[in-house]
Amino acid sequence: MKQIKIGIIGLGTVGDGVIKMFENIQEIVREKTGGEIVIKTLVDRVIDKERDFDLAKLGAKLSDNVDDILDDPEINIFVELIGGYEPAHSMILKALNNGKHVVTANKAVLAKYWDEFNEACVRNNVLCYFEASVGAGIPAIQGINEGLAGNRFNLICGILNGTTNFILTKMLKDNMDYDEALILAQKLGFAESDPTYDVKGIDAAHKIAILASLAYGKTFTIDDVYAEGIDEIHLDDVIFAKKELGLIIKLLAIAKKNEWGVELRVHPVFIPEEHLLAAVDSEYSAVYVDADAAGNIMFYGKGAGKMPAASGVVSDVIYIAKNIINGTAGKNQFVANYDNSKNIQVVDINEIKSKYYLRFNVLDEVGVLAEITDILAKNNVSVATCLQKDVHKENIMPLIMTTHKAQEADIKKAINAINGLKSSKESSLFMRIENEI
Amino acid sequence: MKQIKIGIIGLGTVGDGVIKMFENIQEIVREKTGGEIVIKTLVDRVIDKERDFDLAKLGAKLSDNVDDILDDPEINIFVELIGGYEPAHSMILKALNNGKHVVTANKAVLAKYWDEFNEACVRNNVLCYFEASVGAGIPAIQGINEGLAGNRFNLICGILNGTTNFILTKMLKDNMDYDEALILAQKLGFAESDPTYDVKGIDAAHKIAILASLAYGKTFTIDDVYAEGIDEIHLDDVIFAKKELGLIIKLLAIAKKNEWGVELRVHPVFIPEEHLLAAVDSEYSAVYVDADAAGNIMFYGKGAGKMPAASGVVSDVIYIAKNIINGTAGKNQFVANYDNSKNIQVVDINEIKSKYYLRFNVLDEVGVLAEITDILAKNNVSVATCLQKDVHKENIMPLIMTTHKAQEADIKKAINAINGLKSSKESSLFMRIENEI
Numbered sequence: 102m103k104q105i106k107i108g109i110i111g112l113g114t115v116g117d118g119v120i121k122m123f124e125n126i127q128e129i130v131r132e133k134t135g136g137e138i139v140i141k142t143l144v145d146r147v148i149d150k151e152r153d154f155d156l157a158k159l160g161a162k163l164s165d166n167v168d169d170i171l172d173d174p175e176i177n178i179f180v181e182l183i184g185g186y187e188p189a190h191s192m193i194l195k196a197l198n199n200g201k202h203v204v205t206a207n208k209a210v211l212a213k214y215w216d217e218f219n220e221a222c223v224r225n226n227v228l229c230y231f232e233a234s235v236g237a238g239i240p241a242i243q244g245i246n247e248g249l250a251g252n253r254f255n256l257i258c259g260i261l262n263g264t265t266n267f268i269l270t271k272m273l274k275d276n277m278d279y280d281e282a283l284i285l286a287q288k289l290g291f292a293e294s295d296p297t298y299d300v301k302g303i304d305a306a307h308k309i310a311i312l313a314s315l316a317y318g319k320t321f322t323i324d325d326v327y328a329e330g331i332d333e334i335h336l337d338d339v340i341f342a343k344k345e346l347g348l349i350i351k352l353l354a355i356a357k358k359n360e361w362g363v364e365l366r367v368h369p370v371f372i373p374e375e376h377l378l379a380a381v382d383s384e385y386s387a388v389y390v391d392a393d394a395a396g397n398i399m400f401y402g403k404g405a406g407k408m409p410a411a412s413g414v415v416s417d418v419i420y421i422a423k424n425i426i427n428g429t430a431g432k433n434q435f436v437a438n439y440d441n442s443k444n445i446q447v448v449d450i451n452e453i454k455s456k457y458y459l460r461f462n463v464l465d466e467v468g469v470l471a472e473i474t475d476i477l478a479k480n481n482v483s484v485a486t487c488l489q490k491d492v493h494k495e496n497i498m499p500l501i502m503t504t505h506k507a508q509e510a511d512i513k514k515a516i517n518a519i520n521g522l523k524s525s526k527e528s529s530l531f532m533r534i535e536n537e538i
Numbered sequence: 539m540k541q542i543k544i545g546i547i548g549l550g551t552v553g554d555g556v557i558k559m560f561e562n563i564q565e566i567v568r569e570k571t572g573g574e575i576v577i578k579t580l581v582d583r584v585i586d587k588e589r590d591f592d593l594a595k596l597g598a599k600l601s602d603n604v605d606d607i608l609d610d611p612e613i614n615i616f617v618e619l620i621g622g623y624e625p626a627h628s629m630i631l632k633a634l635n636n637g638k639h640v641v642t643a644n645k646a647v648l649a650k651y652w653d654e655f656n657e658a659c660v661r662n663n664v665l666c667y668f669e670a671s672v673g674a675g676i677p678a679i680q681g682i683n684e685g686l687a688g689n690r691f692n693l694i695c696g697i698l699n700g701t702t703n704f705i706l707t708k709m710l711k712d713n714m715d716y717d718e719a720l721i722l723a724q725k726l727g728f729a730e731s732d733p734t735y736d737v738k739g740i741d742a743a744h745k746i747a748i749l750a751s752l753a754y755g756k757t758f759t760i761d762d763v764y765a766e767g768i769d770e771i772h773l774d775d776v777i778f779a780k781k782e783l784g785l786i787i788k789l790l791a792i793a794k795k796n797e798w799g800v801e802l803r804v805h806p807v808f809i810p811e812e813h814l815l816a817a818v819d820s821e822y823s824a825v826y827v828d829a830d831a832a833g834n835i836m837f838y839g840k841g842a843g844k845m846p847a848a849s850g851v852v853s854d855v856i857y858i859a860k861n862i863i864n865g866t867a868g869k870n871q872f873v874a875n876y877d878n879s880k881n882i883q884v885v886d887i888n889e890i891k892s893k894y895y896l897r898f899n900v901l902d903e904v905g906v907l908a909e910i911t912d913i914l915a916k917n918n919v920s921v922a923t924c925l926q927k928d929v930h931k932e933n934i935m936p937l938i939m940t941t942h943k944a945q946e947a948d949i950k951k952a953i954n955a956i957n958g959l960k961s962s963k964e965s966s967l968f969m970r971i972e973n974e975i
Contacts, residue, residue: 118831122688122831126688126690129687129688129690129755130688132755132874132875132876132877133687133874135875232685237832238686238689238829238831238832238833238835239832239835240677240680240681240684240685240686240835243677243680243681243684243685244677244680244681244685244837247677247680247853247856247857248669248677248680248681248850248853249675249677249849249853250566250570250852250853250856250857251559251563251566251567251849251852251853251856252675252849253563253566318566318569377814377817377818377838380814380817381814392675392849393845394555394559394675394845394846394848394849394852395674395675395676395839395840395845395846395849395850396675396839396840396843396845396846397838397839397840398675398676398677398837398838398839399836399837399838399839400681400835400836400837400838401814401834401835401836401837401838402832402833402834402835402836403832403833403834406833408830408831408832408833409831409832409833411831412686412688412689412829412831412832413685413832415687415688415831416684416685416686416687416688419684419687419688420684420687423870424866424870427869427870428869429866429869429870432864432865432866433860433861433864433866437569437570438569438572439569440569
C-alpha cells in the first residue's frame with residue numbers, strides 16, 4: 102500500500118490535534134485515498150518538552166530543524182502550523198520549490214504572500230491548500246472556490262474571529278462590559294494574554310483578504326483591508342441597540358462589490374436580530390455569502406480550536422494524499438491563475454455608504470437637538486430615528502440617532518463639527534448598521 | 539484554447555438556469571479551467587416549444603433523442619436534469635460506460651443506484667458529480683465528503699425540503715393551517731400540483747440516503763430510510779409547542795449514529811427555538827452536522843429553485859472540465875471505494891430513543907390523568923412535563939405531555955392502550971422532540 106509521508110512544523114495546540122486525529126483515522130484514510138498517511142518528521146522550536154502524544158508509538162522523528170522536513174526527498178507534504186509571516190513564508194516557499202505540497206493554517210502568511218505562493222505552486226506543479234486558515238474546520242474555502250464556482254459574489258462577509266464573538270456575546274447576553282468579558286475569554290482560553298491581534302480586527306482582516314481573493318479573482322492582501330476592533334465598544338450602546346432598535350452587535354469582516362470596486366473592511370457593526378448571523382454566538386464563526394446564482398449561503402461552525410483546526414488541516418492532507426497516490430497532485434491548481442491586472446479597486450473606507458447609529462453626549466438644553474440636526478443635514482446625513490436615553494449624568498444626555506444611507510466621510514465631518522459644539526460634552530460615536538446583508 | 543463539450547438532457551427550470559448561467563460566465567470558466575465549456579447538444583422530450591434561451595445564439599443542437607449526446611464521442615460531460623428513476627438510471631449508466639463524465643441533480647436515481655454508478659465510474663475512469671442533488675446551490679456534498687474528510691459523524695441532519703419548510707413556516711408564523719399553507723405554496727411555485735413527493739418526506743428521504751452514504755462510508759438507499767410527512771400536523775400543536783414549550787416544528791431528515799447502527803429517518807420534529815436550525819425558515823434549507831473533530835457545522839442556503847440548482851450543477855461541470863483539461867479527470871474518484879460489507883445496521887424506527895410530545899384528547903373527568911400516567915409508566919415512559927390546554931370542545935380536554943427519553947415502540951404501545959380507554963375521545967398523537975442536536 103502506497104505511503105504518503107508528511108512533515109509537520111509547529112507542535113502547539115493545532116499540531117497536537119492533527120497528530121491526535123491521524124492516530125485514529127487509518128481506516129478512513131485508506132478508504133478515501135487508497136493508501137496510508139505517515140507522519141515522518143515533527144519539528145518544533147523546543148524538542149525536550151512533555152508532549153500529549155507518544156513519539157515512540159508514532160514512529161516519527163522529532164527535530165528542531167525544519168530542513169529535516171524540507172530537504173527530505175521522502176516527504177511529500179509539508180504541514181506548516183507555526184503561524185505568522187516569518188519564518189513561515191520562507192519555509193513554505195522552500196517547500197514548494199523543493200517539490201513538496203503544502204498544507205497551512207496560517208492566514209497571515211497567505212494574506213501577505215498569496216501571489217508568491219501561487220506562482221511557486223504553478224512553477225513546481227505542487228499544491229498549497231489552506232482550508233483551516235479562515236474557518237478552521239468549516240469547509241468554506243473549498244465551498245467558495247469550487248462549490249460556488251460560476252457565481253459572482255455580491256457580498257462575502259463573516260464572523261471570522263471566535264475571540265471577539267465570544268466577548269461580544271458576553272457583553273450582549275450577560276451584560277458584561279468589555280474588560281470583564283475579555284478577562285473571562287482569557288480565563289477560558291478563548292483569548293491570548295496579548296489579545297491585540299484578535300480584538301483589533303487584524304485576524305479577521307487577514308481572513309477576509311483570503312476570501313476576497315478567491316471570490317473576486319484578484320489578489321487582495323492584508324494591506325487592502327480596513328480594520329477596526331471591538332475594544333472601544335460601550336456596553337450601553339450594545340444593550341440599547343438590542344433593546345430599542347432590535348440590532349445586534351457583531352464584528353463583521355466584509356468584502357462587498359459596489360459600482361466602484363470592492364469594499365474590504367472589518368469593524369463592529371449592528372445587524373438586525375432576525376438575521377441568521379445574529380444567531381452565531383460565542384466562539385462560533387460563520388461565512389455568509391450573497392452570490393448571484395446560488396443566493397444567500399452560510400457556512401457555520403467552530404472557527405478556531407484544537408480539533409476544529411485539525412479537521413481543516415487533515416482534510417487538506419487527505420485530499421492531497423489521494424491526488425499523489427493517483428498521480429494527479431499538482432496538475433490542477435486549487436487557486437485559479439487569475440489576472441491581477443483586472444480593474445477591481447479597493448474602495449476607501451470614507452467612500453462607503455452605510456446606515457449609521459450615532460450617539461451624542463450633549464447638555465440637556467434648549468436648542469441642542471436643532472444644532473445637531475442642522476449639522477447633520479448640512480453634511481447630507483438624513484436622520485431615520487431619534488431616541489433619547491433616559492440616563493443622565495451631570496446634566497449630560499445621551500442622544501441616539503440612526504441615519505438613512507450616508508457616506509462615511511460625511512458622517513465623520515458631521516461628527517467632528519458636532520464634537521466642536523459647546524453643548525457637546527463627550528466625544529460622539531458612530532457605529533455602522535448593515536441591514537442589507 | 540481547449541473546449542469541453544457538454545450535453546444536457548432536461549430543459550425544465552434547472553436546465554434553463556444552467557444554460558442562462560453558462561451564457562454569462564465565459565471569463566470565470568476560462569480562469570477556473572484554462573479552457574472553454576461549450577453546450578453542444580440539448581435534449582428534451584418536446585423540442586418545438588418556446589424557450590427562454592436563444593438556440594441559434596447558443597449554437598447548440600436541440601434533439602429529442604438522448605443518444606445524440608450519449609453516442610457523440612465529442613461530448614465530454616453528460617448533464618442529467620430529468621429526475622426520477624427511469625430513464626435517468628439507464629442514461630447515466632450508458633453515459634458512464636461510454637466514457638462520459640456525468641453531472642446530475644437527481645437525488646432519486648442516486649439514492650437507488652449509488653453502487654451501480656460508482657462501480658461504473660471506477661471501471662470506466664470517469665466521474666459522477668451530484669452537488670445539486672441534495673442542497674441545490676449549497677455546497678454541502680463536497681463539504682461532507684472532502685472538507686470534513688477525517689471526521690467521524692455522530693449526526694447529519696437537515697431541513698432538506700424547501701416546500702415543507704415553507705409550509706411549516708407559514709403555519710408557525712402566520713397561523714395558517716396545513717391546507718391553507720399548501721395552497722399558498724402551490725400558488726407561489728414552492729409546491730407541485732401533486733405535492734406527495736415533498737409533503738410525505740420522500741424527497742428528503744432520498745437526500746439523507748445520499749448524505750449518509752457519504753458520511754458513513756456504506757451505501758444506504760431510499761429503502762433504508764423511514765419517512766413520515768407533514769400532512770397530518772395540526773396547527774394547534776405547532777402553536778402550542780412554540781408558545782408553551784419553546785419548541786419549533788421542522789421536517790428533519792436525520793442520520794444518527796448510535797451504539798447499534800445508524801438511524802435514518804425523516805419526520806416532523808420539535809426542536810428548541812434557540813437552535814440554529816429553528817432559524818432556517820421558508821424555502822431555505824440547511825445541512826447540520828456533528829462531527830467528532832470539527833464539531834457542529836451547518837451549511838445553509840436555498841435548497842431548491844432555478845438558479846440555486848443551476849449553481850450546483852455548473853460548479854460540478856467546471857470542476858470536471860478543469861480536470862479534463864489538465865488530464866486528471868477520472869483518475870481520482872469523488873466517492874471513495876467503500877466496503878459495503880461494513881457492519882453498520884440501519885436501526886428500526888421502533889428501536890430509536892427520543893423525547894416525545896404527546897397529545898391526548900380525553901374527557902375532562904376525575905381519574906383520567908391517573909389512568910394515562912399509569913399506562914405510560916407501565917410502558918417505561920417517564921413524563922417530563924404535563925400541561926392542560928385551556929380549550930374544551932364538548933367536554934373533551936386536550937392533555938399535553940412531554941416525556942423523558944423513551945423507546946419509540948414503548949410510546950406506540952402506550953398510545954394504543956390509551957386510545958382504548960373509555961375516556962379517550964379522539965386519537966392521541968405524538969411528535970418526536972430532538973433537543974440533543
